[in-house]
Amino acid sequence: MASPAASGEAEPPTLPALLLFRRKVDAAFHAALRRRYRLLDFFASGEPLQAFLAGAAASPDPPRAAVVVGGGAVRVDAAFLDAVRSLGFVFSTGAGVDHIDLHECARRGVAVANSGTVYSTDVADHAVGMLIDVLRRVSAAERFVRSGLWPVQGDYPLGTKLGGKRVGIIGLGNIGSLIAKRLQAFGCVIYYHSRRPRDSVPYKYFLKVHELASESDVLVVACALNKDTRHIVNKDVLEALGKDGIIINIGRGASVDEKELVRALKEGRIAGAGLDVFENEPKVPAELFSMDNVVMTHHIAVFTSESRS
Template sequence: MAPAAATAAKWSGKPPALPSLLLIRRVDASFAAALRQRFRILDFFASGEPLPAFLAAAEAPRAAVVMGGGVVRVDAAFLDAAPSLRCVFSTAAGVDFIDLGECARRGVAVANSGRVYSTDVADHAVGMLIDVLRRVTAAERFVRRGLWPLQRDYPLGSKLGGKRIGIIGLGNIGSLIAKRLEAFGCVIYYNSRKPKDSVSYRYFPSVHDLAVESDVLVVACALNKDTRHIVNMDVLDALGKDGIIINIGRGANIDEAEMVRALKEGRIAGAGLDVFENEPEVPAELLSMDNVVLTHHVAVSTSESRGDLRDHTIANLEAFFSGKPLLTPVLP
């Protein structure tokens, strides 16, 4: 609230009005309660209205909390429908669904989840890789189906130590994945927009060349026009028939149809996938593949990270409404 409004409320004897906040994501009860203590919530999902009608009825909100996954795109049309907005907070690290250039042009600040999820996503990526290599969940299904006494032998898995790991995107999450896999005795290579002076890992300017030299590709980059389908047929073929791919970035970082074909034809050995191109739809062919581990975009989700996200979201919003710099601004 502006200082003048707060002073007027004080002299009138009325409690100051809470600032209005568009909430365009589902949150749990504790998150919702914490927001309602500080803001007047305009809840899209509780409204039951189509997004255009919801935005038209909103009373001059200055901030919005949004998430990706196809629920909303913060683009020119969205900003036209909510012209009072001056801050958009993404509860995801990725902001591929936000037109950063358009927001900057209109003076709308953007912030994201920052490092809230980084350790959880890195842990999940390593867990998926171990699962694919050692066939953990596939072997678990083998036991549950009662096949152990009948078939005895089961295909051997592969060790993690010594594997050459190519990481696409050595940012926050990619760096944490690298450190974890180093501890397993893996050799780390990477591709990024430019080499990083802070690491000694071998840099590859080409994802294709990275794949040629790697046993495993881990996709940990943001999604943008340059990284959409950065893993294509040529990269998959370069990875080869013994190669594994892990994706905890965005589904569209991989050409999903080509990856499914490569798995079916044995041109790559396996995959661990937490994200998909058309979520929540998952290609049916993947469901029956024992060399593929699937999770439902939950690499970010732990009980700890949910609490951290709540606190981080509120801290960014309170900074905005107080006229202070955002904690985790995202620039165009």
């Protein structure tokens, strides 16, 4: 006899209900969840959010927990919590919790957790890889060779070296610190901006992001997104970074004023960018597609087979 999962039947009602808000879930993770929970998958349902939440709340055994993904279309706010009053726990599959109203959850006694440091080393590696790619023009040169232009046009324009670069890191938390250690090993000079200086690190601290940018060749955005860090990299910061400067963003897209970034790249006011995150994901500004000095990935810095496992 086919199993309930294989036949499409609902799992036994004895399993606790779990709300899932993640567009892409690999088969093994999905199967592990279904063994433990009566899974209520928003994106698989095809329903509008409010209708989905109302249906979940009306079930005989309403969900007490939810799994949400950062940077997605679903925000756990007062309206969300009003719709499913049975919720007592929200888990974010990433480190960021900008999509969760922490104050409202605390007021209602809803516990919140995130991935902690599970993804930190992978994000740090990705940031360094993107920086090397932008500086040495690895992806652009690969496209040049693959398109057959080498024998026709000769050598591709030179990139610049990583060693000796002054790298300003915005957000010296767990991920930012790992990026700093990796780049220090390449011979980079590390500067940083955070909410407050850290006595435990030897790097120079800048109170103002504008001042950090003016002293840096590279800005790495590794801060959490909140009201203080939204558009923390704005037009003035980009101007301070200058025409030879590079932006790497592995934090949140909205930490950078994307329209100003596109303008600065188009006008040659900065030299390049490595972007894993965007302000209105999955939408990416079309102007970036033709820029060989921009390296882009689809919000995957956290994902390796090991970290996902």
